Amino acid sequence: MxxxxxxxxxxxxxxxxxxxxxxxxxxxxxxxxxxxLNSPLFADAISPGIGGSDEIYSEEKPDRAYFxxxxxxxxxxxxxxxxxxxxxxxxxxxxxxxxxFSKAVQLDEGYPLGHVLLAKARTEKLKSLTKKDVRNFxxxxxxxxxxxxxxxxxxxxxxxxxxxxKANLRSLKRISRAYQEMKEAEENAKNIAEGRKPKKKPxxxxxxxxxx
Numbered sequence: 143m144x145x146x147x148x149x150x151x152x153x154x155x156x157x158x159x160x161x162x163x164x165x166x167x168x169x170x171x172x173x174x175x176x177x178x179l180n181s182p183l184f185a186d187a188i189s190p191g192i193g194g195s196d197e198i199y200s201e202e203k204p205d206r207a208y209f210x211x212x213x214x215x216x217x218x219x220x221x222x223x224x225x226x227x228x229x230x231x232x233x234x235x236x237x238x239x240x241x242x243f244s245k246a247v248q249l250d251e252g253y254p255l256g257h258v259l260l261a262k263a264r265t266e267k268l269k270s271l272t273k274k275d276v277r278n279f280x281x282x283x284x285x286x287x288x289x290x291x292x293x294x295x296x297x298x299x300x301x302x303x304x305x306x307x308k309a310n311l312r313s314l315k316r317i318s319r320a321y322q323e324m325k326e327a328e329e330n331a332k333n334i335a336e337g338r339k340p341k342k343k344p345x346x347x348x349x350x351x352x353x354x
Contacts, residue, residue: 192297193252200245220250224259231259236267254298258306261290265310272317279321287314
């Protein structure tokens with residue numbers, strides 16, 4: 143490894159000067175940690191569950207005719223799909239973005255950024271549906287969002303992406319809570335209209351979600 147080759151003179155000097163074997167071990171560990179922190183192998187050691195599941199994200203077959211066969215072809219196509227998926231997401235074409243990111247994850251499931259982009263596209267679609275009327279809440283889409291952000295939170299070695307996952311999970315739960323409150327309010331209104339006592343005090347009062 144290049145880092146260890148460059149650090150060899152330093153390690154030799156440190157070993158001579160430092161009689162304490164524990165301190166020498168700590169120096170070696172620090173070099174190994176810093177050199178491997180961003181490597182896929184190190185990240186996988188921390189978060190082995192980011193890939194390798196049996197979930198089918200996309201039924202589309204790899205485009206071997208254009209991108210080639212084998213792992214290299216799949217990785218190249220996945221990168222291509224992420225690029226165009228981000229363009230679709232920026233243009234609020236959520237369905238196209240989700241389609242592109244889903245296939246990218248299917249082709250390269252162990253790449254955390256693919257999961258982050260897919261989770262973002264799904265979340266933005268759900269927010270766009272519920273922005274004007276929370277009745278447009280889609281339970282299946284919500285479940286997919288929760289599942290993907292939870293995967294990122296638990297298995298992504300990138301701390302900032304973990305923070306992003308936590309924030310989005312909170313936002314999604316607020317949307318779900320607003321929808322449930324709306325359903326309770328409608329049920330109570332129906333009970334009152336039919337002369338029955340409301341089961342719960344209505345909580346939903348046309349509140350705006352996220353200040354929208």
